[in-house]
Amino acid sequence: MLNNNDICANDQLIQAEVQSWDYVLSYVLPSCIKCAIELGIPDVLHKNANPIMSLSDLVANLPNLNPSKASFIPILMRILVHSGLFNYHQQQGDGYSLTGVGRLLLEDDPFSKRSFFLFAEHPVVLNTTVSVSNWLRDDLPTAFETAHGKSHWDYCAEEPEFSGFFDNAMTSDSRLISNLLISDCCKGVFEGLTSLVDVGGGTGTVAMAIANAFPSLKSIVLDLPHVIGDRKGTGNLEFIAGSMFDKIPHANAILLKWILHNWSDQDCVKLLKKCKESIPSKEKGGKVIIIEIVMEDNNSNGSNLFKHNT
Ligand SMILES: C[S@@+](CC[C@H](N)C(=O)[O-])C[C@H]1O[C@@H](n2cnc3c(N)ncnc32)[C@H](O)[C@@H]1O
Numbered sequence: 001m002l003n004n005n006d007i008c009a010n011d012q013l014i015q016a017e018v019q020s021w022d023y024v025l026s027y028v029l030p031s032c033i034k035c036a037i038e039l040g041i042p043d044v045l046h047k048n049a050n051p052i053m054s055l056s057d058l059v060a061n062l063p064n065l066n067p068s069k070a071s072f073i074p075i076l077m078r079i080l081v082h083s084g085l086f087n088y089h090q091q092q093g094d095g096y097s098l099t100g101v102g103r104l105l106l107e108d109d110p111f112s113k114r115s116f117f118l119f120a121e122h123p124v125v126l127n128t129t130v131s132v133s134n135w136l137r138d139d140l141p142t143a144f145e146t147a148h149g150k151s152h153w154d155y156c157a158e159e160p161e162f163s164g165f166f167d168n169a170m171t172s173d174s175r176l177i178s179n180l181l182i183s184d185c186c187k188g189v190f191e192g193l194t195s196l197v198d199v200g201g202g203t204g205t206v207a208m209a210i211a212n213a214f215p216s217l218k219s220i221v222l223d224l225p226h227v228i229g230d231r232k233g234t235g236n237l238e239f240i241a242g243s244m245f246d247k248i249p250h251a252n253a254i255l256l257k258w259i260l261h262n263w264s265d266q267d268c269v270k271l272l273k274k275c276k277e278s279i280p281s282k283e284k285g286g287k288v289i290i291i292e293i294v295m296e297d298n299n300s301n302g303s304n305l306f307k308h309n310t
């Protein structure tokens with residue numbers, strides 16, 4: 001007969017067993033999201049005349065689904081419904097619709113996260129994440145170098161396909177943040193400035209939004225040559241190819257969005273010193289604007305672990 005201690009131990013074991021299956025199978029959801037995006041499921045649901053689309057209509061409208069695989073779509077949909085990306089409408093005879101978060105997988109949604117999902121599931125990124133234990137055993141500076149033999153930035157310079165995935169992911173977030181930066185809540189940060197360099201500004205989404213919102217402010221994007229490519233500025237927007245560790249153009253202000261977290265503390269100090277050399281003193285209006293992921297202090301409950309700070 002089981003005593004109370006056995007029952008407690010059993011409960012703990014069952015809980016641990018359930019939790020461990022969650023971990024083992026946690027790779028399934030991102031793969032299913034990638035699969036749904038690549039099959040065009042969110043866009044097909046969105047373009048349907050009726051917000052609820054039947055399973056048969058969905059299957060019939062997927063542009064590149066092999067008909068021999070149609071019977072697997074309900075399984076895929078079941079996982080994605082369970083995860084909150086799609087709604088399931090049983091009364092309407094197996095119908096599906098997009099949820100709020102499902103809309104973020106659409107190609108044309110202004111706040112789309114689609115390219116971030118595709119980047120995060122790119123084989124080059126997956127190979128990096130599975131190399132972390134090797135990286136901890138070798139003497140290379142990043143897991144990316146352990147997996148691919150060169151730095152992320154050198155790899156991007158040589159592999160335009162992967163670089164495109166990376167730049168698109170960054171651009172998708174920049175669209176969201178740009179709207180916020182020029183809104184009433186943040187625009188005061190830029191008022192009175194006559195020039196700004198978006199250091200590591202990627203394809204220029206943020207700098208372009210700032211240039212449009214503040215016509216008397218000159219907005220400069222500094223990024224590596226393979227990112228700048230043959231981009232040409234217009235009016236108060238300029239693109240400059242170069243390394244931020246070599247030279248940062250002079251301006252009133254510098255923007256660093258999602259730059260510092262990519263570098264070691266020593267590199268960040270080097271970069272921040274370069275920034276200081278390129279702007280006037282604080283008293284004369286010089287500023288460095290940092291948009292970055294910050295971690296709560298250890299005393300918090302962790303519910304807000306990652307958040308944007310401007
Ligand atoms: C994480 S991304 C952020 C891009 C952009 N600021 C954003 O938030 O969307 C980092 C950017 O830094 C650029 N970068 C990396 N090394 C650089 C260097 N030495 N000089 C200038 N830009 C660099 C990358 O090409 C990339 O565009």
Ligand SMILES: COc1ccc(-c2oc3cc(O)cc(O)c3c(=O)c2O)cc1
Pocket residue numbers: 125128152258262293
């Ligand atoms: C807000 O959360 C994030 C922002 C940016 C990044 C990120 O992720 C990667 C992933 C890679 O495999 C290579 C990279 O170089 C990067 C970044 O540079 C980067 O900023 C992650 C989370």
